[in-house]
Amino acid sequence: MLLFFYTAALYLVLIVGAPFWLFRMATTAKYRHGLLERLGRVPDRLFQLDAAHSLPVIWVHAVSVGEVLAASRMIHDLQQAAPGYRILLSTTTRTGQELARAKFGESNVFYFPLDFGWAVRRYMRALRPALVVLLETEFWPNFLASCRTGCIPVAVVNARISDRSWPRYRRLYFLWEKILGAITLALAQSDEDAARLVAIGVPRDRVRTAGNLKFDVRTASQAAITSALGAHLPPGAPLLVAGSTLEGEENLLLAAWPGIVAAFPSARMVLAPRHPERFAAAQNLLACSGSWWRQRSQWIEDPCDLPKGGIFLLDSIGELASIYSLAWVAFVGGSLVAAGGHNPLEPAQFGVPIVMGPHYGNFRGIVGALRAEQAIEIVAAEDLANGLIALFADREQALSMGERARNVFEREAGATQRAVEALLALLPKVKQ
Secondary structure (H helix, E strand, O other): OOHHHHHHHHHHHHHOOOOHHHHHHHHHHHHHHOOHHHHOOOOHHHHOOOHHHOOOOEEEEEOOHHHHHHHHHHHHHHHHHOOOOEEEEOOHHOOOHHHHHHHHHHHHHHEEEEEEEHHHHHHHHHHHHEEEEEEEOOHHHHHHHHHHHHHOEEEEEOOOOOOOHHHHHHHOOOHHHHHHHOOOOOEEOHHHHHHHHHHEEEHHHHHHEEHHHHHHHOOOOOOOOHHHHHOOOOOOEEEEEEEOOOOOOHHHHHHHHHHHHHHHOOOOOEEEOOHHHHHHHHHHHOOOOOOOOEHHHHHHHOOOHHHHHHHHOOOOOOOOHHHHHOOOEEEEOOOOOOOOOOOOHHOOOOOOOOOOOOOOHHHHHHHHHHHHHHOOOOOOOHHHHHHHHHHOOOOHHHHHHHHHHHHHHHOOOOHHHHHHHHHHHHHHHHHO
């Protein structure tokens, strides 16, 4: 009965919101991309590899770029440990889709269907997954119900309940208690996340604390743009890499930049907006900033040295983590605005000192581990310039902070191995 009302509500939202979505699809390409797949059309490319098609499928779902990156090593290790299975990866966002296809090939990647029973069932019939693996908290009622009906084990990896979503889950406990009984295993990022999962309905004996996969995400090789950019920076020049910025944060960074350059005239900045659809907005802000700037897509065609006070706009996806290795100081975005923050471990792996704003709820556990070791600086928006200048000024302190961040990164590793071992234990049950 609950599923009936939930599905009815979905249809109501679809009907009422139809004008908005039709307008968005007509004016914005990202809303059209993958639409048929989202509506249940299983892409032919998934079946072009005859040998792979005969293998049982492990279906991994990762929402966007962050989850794809977190899952990458786990998928690789799982494929090595279970060569008799084919791993297919679904995403929700276009940026996640592009990164996943680049990493795993188009024939193994598709868009996650909208949570209508008919759309979900088409994928279930076509893929017949032996195991479903969800990243973080992708709890879709009709999807989980379909897995339960088909006796398909469901594992949630890197599971977490954010501070922002926790109240909503608690209010709808009566709904989630019934739905989450379909979960076979939940591997939580922290003890607090494990307790929250149990509190909203995941059976206690199916929940374990396994750590955060993002502590195992390592940049395996230097991106070509990193080498090219590094060659056009003077040795020892202070470089700020401001990554994963959201609307409102570029303004704050550009407002702080003249003060930073006044204190350190040889400083440069790499500015990397989180979402591709915001590249144009960042270009407009830079054009009005009075600073010298170039965007990566044009600069790479005609590379030149970055002048003092210059800004490099990274208008690409998947290259930021490598570019952090060049930084004197890293600012991790989504944290000066109330968006929950982004992953500070990307610069931590290189021993780069990290600055974030006060809004880091999505990475509460990671930031907590870094703060406990004095390996990160949390600043309010009005203190951004002073916080960055202080780290530029005291190079010894900054390097020490960065080294502590690297130590935290290394110490907390191991979640991937624990996840793979747990998933392998589920596979034989399906083959019996």
